[in-house]
Amino acid sequence: MxxxxxxxxxxxxxxxxxxxxxxxxxxxxxxxxxxxxxxxxxxxxxxxxxxxxxxxxxxxxxxxxxxxxxxxxxxxxxxxxxxxxxxxxxxxxxxxxxxxxxxxxxxxxxxxxxxxxxxxxTDDRRPLSRELEAFLDDGTPPVYFGLGSMRGAPDAAREAVEAARRIGKRVVLQRGWAGLELADDALDCIAIGEVNQQALFRRTAAIVHRGGAGTTTTAAAAGRPQIVLPHMYDQHYWGSQVERLGIGRSAKAVTAEVLDEALHLSEQAEEVAAKVRTxxxxxxxxxxxxxxxxxxx
Missing domain, CATH: 3.40.50.2000 (Glycogen Phosphorylase B;)
Known part of the structure; x- marks a missing residue:
């Protein structure tokens, strides 16, 4: 057992x-x-x-x-x-x-x-939805934002979208347990539910998440910089590991400055991805x- x-x-x-x-x-x-x-x-x-x-x-x-x-x-x-x-x-x-x-x-x-x-x-082979595929194909790689099972601050989604827009990035917002929603219906953002993270993360510019073990590993394997917003338990540890490896940032909130810093770590993220065991x-x-x-x- x-x-x-x-x-x-x-x-x-x-x-x-x-x-x-x-x-x-x-x-x-x-x-x-x-x-x-x-x-x-x-x-x-x-x-x-x-x-x-x-x-x-x-x-x-x-x-x-x-x-x-x-x-x-x-x-x-x-x-x-x-x-x-x-x-x-x-x-x-x-x-x-x-x-x-x-x-x-x-x-x-x-x-x-x-x-x-x-x-x-495991090798997740689930396809992405047609709506998400169309969104990804219709512009530059977006920033992913999701808190999984964490509730998060009430304004977390709005702050993340505003930060991404300030530096010209689109957003994929995963609703998660918090039921996050977009504040408007602009075409530069999309809200989604459950998703194949392995397939999605490889097509993003950066990944913002709460720092769970599985999400941190999947993001690292995808070779994309990440921003960890730790809430509890092991999430602070994963945030520190992301910082240690130079593949992202650990922060209390997403700002344009933090997001821009993370985006400049793409090369390091790709190097680490090649070392992640599968x-x-x-x-x-x-x-x-x-x-x-x-x-x-």
Missing amino acids: VAGGALQHATRSVAESIGAHYVYASFCANTLPSPHHAPPAMLGRVPVNGTPEENLAQWDQQRHYFTSSRDTLNAERAKLGLDPVEDVRDHIFGDAPWLAADPVLGPWPGPGELVQTGAWL DGARVAAERLMTLGVNRPN
Whole structure:
């Protein structure tokens, strides 16, 4: 059984109850406890990297997010005839977690043994809608703006469109969970729903997003500069990685200045795209096949 995400309180217990091997996979290095980096942002607080001792202290401060569920978890484990768990966080992560992130975009800071498979990508062959295809064919590459599952500021879409227009760029606005809409019906912008990001991103000038692991990786693989607008959890980390590699900017809002800066990073973005691995899912699958009937960690 493979678990992803820090809220996998039950998965390992189920694996133990049926004698299955358990693997915890993280999609971002800084969600795994380590003295080499601070933990991810929680409840509006963005930890800052410090010394190994300071980083571990910050991880310990976040341990209560897991501890609060211990009584409920142990009550359910008792029903399965399993021993109680004292440290819920370490129970979830296991003894040998995997890192399902691209080693160039999101490397493990090390040292320390850890399996890094590369990002788990699939080849998305869904066609773009006729309306979107026509828009893309009818002008220069646009700027993509989407916040995915984030709600965002009420004026986020308007600010992004205004910033793009100031430097003569068109916009593809993805509505997302926030239900973003265009303020007018001008022909230089289009609003869309669910889309094949792999196909769309390759046809843009720049990509503005909230910094999720999948979107950041897809944007990097597309070879387009990106602007990350982090809201929570691992998104601040991905923004810093984009800055580190020189393939985009991390910002609180989209302005014409920030967008113009990002557009000048196209060459670096293309260079990094050539290094992004596309075999992470296959590597993980092959490794899982070798686990056989081994007992859980």
